[in-house]
Amino acid sequence: MIDIYFTTFLAVMGAVIGSFLNVVIYRLPLGKNWANGRSACPKCEAPITWKQNIPVLSYLVLKGRCARCRKPISVRYPLVEMVTAALFGAAYLEFGFGSDLAASLLLIVTLVVITGIDIDHQIIPDVITYPAAVAGVLFAFSNNSPELADALIGAATGYGVFFALNWTYILVRKREAMGMGDAKLFAVLGLFLGWQALLPIFIVAVFSCFFFILAHALVCKGTPPKILPFGPFLSLGGLSCLFFDPAAIQSLLFRF
Numbered sequence: 698m699i700d701i702y703f704t705t706f707l708a709v710m711g712a713v714i715g716s717f718l719n720v721v722i723y724r725l726p727l728g729k730n731w732a733n734g735r736s737a738c739p740k741c742e743a744p745i746t747w748k749q750n751i752p753v754l755s756y757l758v759l760k761g762r763c764a765r766c767r768k769p770i771s772v773r774y775p776l777v778e779m780v781t782a783a784l785f786g787a788a789y790l791e792f793g794f795g796s797d798l799a800a801s802l803l804l805i806v807t808l809v810v811i812t813g814i815d816i817d818h819q820i821i822p823d824v825i826t827y828p829a830a831v832a833g834v835l836f837a838f839s840n841n842s843p844e845l846a847d848a849l850i851g852a853a854t855g856y857g858v859f860f861a862l863n864w865t866y867i868l869v870r871k872r873e874a875m876g877m878g879d880a881k882l883f884a885v886l887g888l889f890l891g892w893q894a895l896l897p898i899f900i901v902a903v904f905s906c907f908f909f910i911l912a913h914a915l916v917c918k919g920t921p922p923k924i925l926p927f928g929p930f931l932s933l934g935g936l937s938c939l940f941f942d943p944a945a946i947q948s949l950l951f952r953f
């Protein structure tokens with residue numbers, strides 16, 4: 698019974714934090730101050746009142762349009778809020794209270810922001826990955842899972858694999874395959890989830906990327922996507938391994 702209250706509490710907290718993450722995703726890459734300053738409609742710049750800023754609900758009440766100019770508001774705003782809410786609730790159910798929950802919430806926040814920014818701008822800012830890495834090291838010292846050695850090996854391997862991939866590609870094709878932001882993200886995932894999770898994360902990322910390209914080709918009648926940031930797929934892999942047993946994911950996907 699208690700669990701229902703706390704799960705709901707975490708989900709509501711997730712929706713509120715998701716609303717803040719929307720601001721970070723929008724403002725951080727533009728170099729705007731994301732910590733304070735009132736939000737405004739990006740089209741008519743009308744300030745958004747607190748009533749119009751209630752996660753998910755305001756979007757429904759306003760029927761997805763700005764209260765002043767009636768221009769459509771991106772469906773991504775309530776989507777980010779709902780996804781963060783669901784992940785926060787699920788994290789409580791999975792980990793209960795404690796430092797494992799704190800680590801998982803921090804990882805969720807990091808991955809949601811990276812996904813949003815990478816989709817919009819094809820970058821994974823250091824200002825997100827570096828603090829996450831520092832937090833990951835601290836959690837590795839204090840938490841039992843993953844063990845400290847596994848976390849540190851995970852970080853080094855995660856970075857190393859993408860570093861090697863990138864250089865191989867540069868040598869062969871004479872241009873960069875992906876930014877080192879992906880390497881740093883993979884290192885952070887290795888820190889939080891241990892080196893054992895890296896291969897399953899990578900497999901989930903490659904599989905989901907493949908299905909995305911396939912779905913895109915079906916919907917858009919054969920045209921491949923113009924740009925394809927890899928961060929969202931790595932994030933999906935990371936979330937899968939946060940909630941499910943990495944070894945089970947690996948054996949499941951290897952059967953294909």
Ligand SMILES: [Zn+2]
Pocket residue numbers: 738739740741742743763764765766767768
């Ligand atoms: Zn407006």
